[in-house]
Amino acid sequence: MYFDTHTHLDDARFADDRAEVIQKVRDAGVTLAVNIGADMKSSETSVALAEQYDFIYASVGVHPEDVTHLTEADMDRLAELAQHKKVVAIGEIGLDYHYDDVPKELQKKWFLRQIQLAQKLELPYIVHDREAHGDVLEIIRESGYFRGVMHCYSGSAEMAQELLKLGFYISFAGPVTFKNGKKAQEVAKQIPIERILIETDSPYLTPEPYRGQRNDSSMVQFVARKIAELKGITAAEAAWITMENGKRFFNI
Numbered sequence: 544m545y546f547d548t549h550t551h552l553d554d555a556r557f558a559d560d561r562a563e564v565i566q567k568v569r570d571a572g573v574t575l576a577v578n579i580g581a582d583m584k585s586s587e588t589s590v591a592l593a594e595q596y597d598f599i600y601a602s603v604g605v606h607p608e609d610v611t612h613l614t615e616a617d618m619d620r621l622a623e624l625a626q627h628k629k630v631v632a633i634g635e636i637g638l639d640y641h642y643d644d645v646p647k648e649l650q651k652k653w654f655l656r657q658i659q660l661a662q663k664l665e666l667p668y669i670v671h672d673r674e675a676h677g678d679v680l681e682i683i684r685e686s687g688y689f690r691g692v693m694h695c696y697s698g699s700a701e702m703a704q705e706l707l708k709l710g711f712y713i714s715f716a717g718p719v720t721f722k723n724g725k726k727a728q729e730v731a732k733q734i735p736i737e738r739i740l741i742e743t744d745s746p747y748l749t750p751e752p753y754r755g756q757r758n759d760s761s762m763v764q765f766v767a768r769k770i771a772e773l774k775g776i777t778a779a780e781a782a783w784i785t786m787e788n789g790k791r792f793f794n795i
């Protein structure tokens with residue numbers, strides 16, 4: 544029984560076989576999943592998917608790469624979508640400094656604004672942080688609202704400790720299984736398992752041994768196995784503990 548806490552099953556890459564993929568996900572023992580909104584459109588489609596499938600919940604929010612044309616009216620729409628009983632978080636939101644196309648100041652503005660939205664709605668939030676660790680931590684502190692998870696964690700062990708002190712959860716995806724995933728593996732070893740979530744971020748970030756293929760939520764088992772190995776527990780224990788952590792974090 545696995546909880547994939549971050550997946551994009553509404554993605555266009557599943558357009559031709561979504562129903563089959565979701566059946567495969569269920570058959571692989573995934574009993575809970577949160578489908579993540581990343582822009583206004585996918586926030587809508589996440590909620591629609593959650594309506595269609597019992598075991599799928601949704602988050603709504605706008606990823607830093609997509610904030611260029613955001614408006615306050617969009618915030619109102621997200622708040623409206625969040626009233627749905629299967630919407631369990633705001634996200635994914637954050638900062639992405641990998642590409643230069645969205646000005647940093649604009650990203651920061653909408654990151655903070657969406658944390659405030661989460662606070663107002665009394666929901667947790669899901670943070671995307673790519674090459675922006677310092678600024679992400681600064682905005683989280685500035686917000687004063689710490690009910691968050693760092694998705695696909697790529698920061699340092701020191702930053703993880705800071706986040707844990709604030710009350711954050713840390714989530715690991717496919718990269719923790721990679722041969723060059725030593726940094727994330729070290730963090731996973733050091734932090735308490737009670738604060739660890741697992742995810743696929745499918746269709747991206749396919750874990751070993753399937754790296755290179757399209758990812759889907761059934762592959763969350765490989766992330767669970769890696770966490771088990773790093774923690775010296777069984778895969779079943781890792782699956783069970785991360786399931787309980789996810790239910791607590793998302794209040795499911």
Ligand code: NI
Nearest residue numbers: 549579635744
């Ligand atoms: Ni994602």
